[in-house]
Amino acid sequence: MELNKNALYSKVFLWLGIGLLISFFTGYYVSFHLDNAIFAGFAMISIIFELIIAFVMGICLHKLSSTACTVLYLIYCLLSGFNFSVIFITYKVQSIMFVFLITSVIFLLFAFIGKVSKVDFRKMGIYLLFMLLGIVIVSIINIFLQSSSLAFGLSVFGVMLFMGFILYDMKMLDTLEEVFGTDKAAVYGAFQLYIDFINLFLDILRLLGKSKD
Numbered sequence: 345m346e347l348n349k350n351a352l353y354s355k356v357f358l359w360l361g362i363g364l365l366i367s368f369f370t371g372y373y374v375s376f377h378l379d380n381a382i383f384a385g386f387a388m389i390s391i392i393f394e395l396i397i398a399f400v401m402g403i404c405l406h407k408l409s410s411t412a413c414t415v416l417y418l419i420y421c422l423l424s425g426f427n428f429s430v431i432f433i434t435y436k437v438q439s440i441m442f443v444f445l446i447t448s449v450i451f452l453l454f455a456f457i458g459k460v461s462k463v464d465f466r467k468m469g470i471y472l473l474f475m476l477l478g479i480v481i482v483s484i485i486n487i488f489l490q491s492s493s494l495a496f497g498l499s500v501f502g503v504m505l506f507m508g509f510i511l512y513d514m515k516m517l518d519t520l521e522e523v524f525g526t527d528k529a530a531v532y533g534a535f536q537l538y539i540d541f542i543n544l545f546l547d548i549l550r551l552l553g554k555s556k557d
Contacts, residue, residue, distance in 0.1 A: 352521050353459065355530035356537065359414075363421040364539045368444075370425025375432035390423040395405040397423075401535060410527040417535045424542065431549065439554040446552070454507050455537070458514025464510040466519070472508050479505065495550070502547035509540045 397420045401413065408416070431440060458465060479498060486494050513536040520529035 356533045359534035360537050365424035366421040371428025374429035393424050417531050428504045435553045443549045451541050454510040458511040463464050465515040468512050475505050497549045497551040506540050506544040
């Protein structure tokens, strides 16, 4: 059983690594080769497709084959990378790499805790969702308020929130494997952890990143 678990974790982190590489290299390439006007035209479309993919994978996962799940995941990472080009335009590359390193250390630490801890972090799910909803609502309000203090607080809270999501999603991997099998569980688990990593990275970047201006 432990061997099977290790095989699952290996596949999850392999797909997670592939997804992150796709996103970051896509973002880096687009930041140098895409005109701002073209980017503005495609950005909203890509965000809409990201939401559609997330919805389909979340609601229709039981109907998807492992191949379809993999294709959707890779497309999601590619689209996410397209929008990632903004950070390469806004922040210094050295700052991005530094924050990526910090995020990786935090992510791996909490992923390890989630894997080995006897605490059932799955019970946090409903609380994490409510806190995420709260962040979304306050973020929308801050679009009109334009409060830098509130934005800072949201980023700090976001870091703590996605630390919690990492613990939760790591504990959910065993459940996913029991329901969907190893291959599909590995891809969907990587998808969930990818979202955790990206959001953790973006919140830390907002706190520590150095802009080009």
